[in-house]
C-alpha cells in the first residue's frame with residue numbers, strides 16, 4: 082500500500098478542510114485589529130455599531146469555519162482509515178499461505194485496528210494542524226519582521242533553541258512509539274494465543290502462569306506507553322520556557338530601546354502581542370509534529386503488513402477434463418517448507434485417473450497433507466510439476482483451479498454463522514435440492530432436521546454446537562456441494578463412528594464414480610475399499626497398488642495395515 086496514494090485519493094476533502102482551517106486562522110488573526118477599531122471608536126466617541134457588527138460577523142464566521150474544518154478533516158480521516166483497512170483486508174485474504182503463517186494473529190489485529198487509527202490521526206488532524214499552525218507562525222513572524230527585525234532575531238534565538246529541543250523530543254517520541262506499538266501487539270498476540278486454546282489452558286491448569294506471562298507483556302506496553310507520554314509531555318514546557326525567556330528579552334531590550342526613542346511604544350506593544358499569538362500555534366505545531374512522528378511509526382507498521390506477499394490473480398482458465406487424461410499428475414515433485422528444511426516431499430511422481438478412490442497412506446509426518454497443499458497450490462513445488470487434467474497448475478488461475486477441487490481438512494474448520502452459511506460457503510447459489518443431496522450424501526439429513534432451527538441454526542466460533550463428527554460431515558457436505566472434479570479428504574472420517582463411517586465410505590465410493598477422490602487413509606477399511614493406494618514414506622512415494630498387491634509386495638504397507646493404519650498424528654501445519 083502506498084500511503085501517499087491514500088492521502089492523494091482524499092486530497093479534495095483534506096484540502097477543503099485545511100483551506101477552511103486557514104480561513105479560520107485568518108479570521109482569528111483579524112480579531113485584534115477589529116478590537117483595536119472598536120477601542121478607537123469608543124475613545125473618539127464614534128458610533129460602535131459598525132465595528133461591533135463586523136466583530137460579531139467575524140466571531141460567527143470563525144465558529145462556522147472551525148466547525149466545518151473539524152468535520153471535513155474528521156471525515157477525510159475516517160475515509161482514509163477505511164481505505165487502509167479495506168486494502169489490508171484484501172491483501173491478507175489473498176496472502177500466500179507461507180507469508181501468512183509467518184505472522185502472529187495478534188500483531189495483525191493491532192496493525193489493522195490500532196495502527197490504522199494512529200495513522201488516521203497523523204495523516205488527517207495532525208497534518209492539518211501542522212499546516213494551519215505553520216500558517217499562523219509564518220503570519221506572525223512576517224508581521225514581527227516588519228515591526229522590528231532585530232527583536233525578531235533575539236526572539237528567534239530563544240525560540241529556536243526551544244524548537245531544536247522540541248524537534249529532538251519529537252524524534253524520541255517516534256522511537257518510543259515504535260517500541261510501544263510492538264509491546265502492544267506482543268500483548269495482543271499472547272492473548273489471542275491462549276484464547277484460541279482456552280480449554281487446553283484450563284485443562285493444563287495454566288491460567289495463573291499465562292495470566293502472569295501476559296501480565297508482563299501488558300506491563301511492558303504500559304511502561305513504553307508511559308515513556309511516550311513522558312516525552313510528549315516535555316514538548317509543551319520546552320516551548321513555554323523558550324517563550325518566557327524570549328518575552329523577558331523582548332520586554333527588557335524593547336523597553337531600553339523605547340527609552341532612547343529607538344523603538345516606538347506602539348510597535349513594542351504590537352510586537353509583544355504578536356509574540357503571544359505566535360506561541361500557541363508554535364506549540365501546536367510541535368505537538369502535531371510529535372503526533373505525526375507517532376503516526377509514522379504506525380504508518381510504517383501498516384505499510385509493512387500491506388506488503389505481505391499475495392497470490393497471483395492472473396493465469397489461464399482451468400482445463401476442461403479430457404476423457405482418458407489423468408486428473409492429477411505429479412512429476413518429479415520436490416518440496417520443502419523452508420530453505421534449510423529437509424524436503425517434505427522428494428521426487429514424487431504419480432498419475433491418477435479422473436474417477437475412483439485413491440487412498441494415501443504413510444507414517445505420521447511422511448508428507449501426505451503436503452501433497453494436498455501442493456494440489457491446492459497453497460504451496461508451490463521447488464522442483465517438478467503438478468498437473469490437473471493435463472495442465473500445469475502453476476499456470477491456471479487460482480480461483481478456477483480451486484473451484485475444481487474440494488478440500489476437507491483434518492480439523493474440518495467451520496465458521497461462526499448458520500449451518501446453511503457453512504454449507505453453501507463455496508457456492509452461495511446452491512439450490513435447496515443440491516443442499517438436500519449433499520446433506521444426504523454426508524448422512525446429515527437427520528442431524529440437521531433435529532437442530533432447533535434446522536439449516537438456520539447458528540453455530541459458535543469454529544462450529545461449536547455440533548459434535549466433532551457432525552462438524553466433519555458438514556465440511557464434507559460443503560465440499561460435495563461444489564461438485565468438484567477432485568475431492569481431497571484429509572483424514573475426513575477420523576471422527577466418525579463406525580456406522581457413519583460405513584455409510585460415508587459408500588457415499589465416497591459413489592462420489593468416486595463421478596470424480597477423483599483422494600483420501601488420506603487412517604483406517605484399513607478405507608484402503609481395502611480404495612481403487613488404488615499410494616504409500617508415502619519420508620516424503621517419497623515408495624509403492625502403489627491395491628490393498629491385496631501391497632500386502633504382498635510392500636513391507637511398510639504391511640506394517641501400517643497390521644497396526645490398522647492409523648498413524649500417530651503429529652504433522653505440523
Ligand SMILES: Nc1ncnc2c1ncn2[C@@H]1O[C@H](COP(=O)(O)OP(=O)(O)OP(=O)(O)O)[C@@H](O)[C@H]1O
Pocket residue numbers: 182418419422425443444445446447448449450451452648649650651652653654
Ligand atoms: N507449515 C510447516 N512448516 C514447516 N514444516 C512443516 C509444515 N507442515 C508440515 N511440515 C513438515 O513436513 C513434513 C510432512 O508433513 P505432513 O503434514 O505433510 O505429514 P503427514 O503425512 O500429513 O502427517 P500426519 O499424518 O501426522 O498428518 C513433516 O516433517 C512436517 O513436520
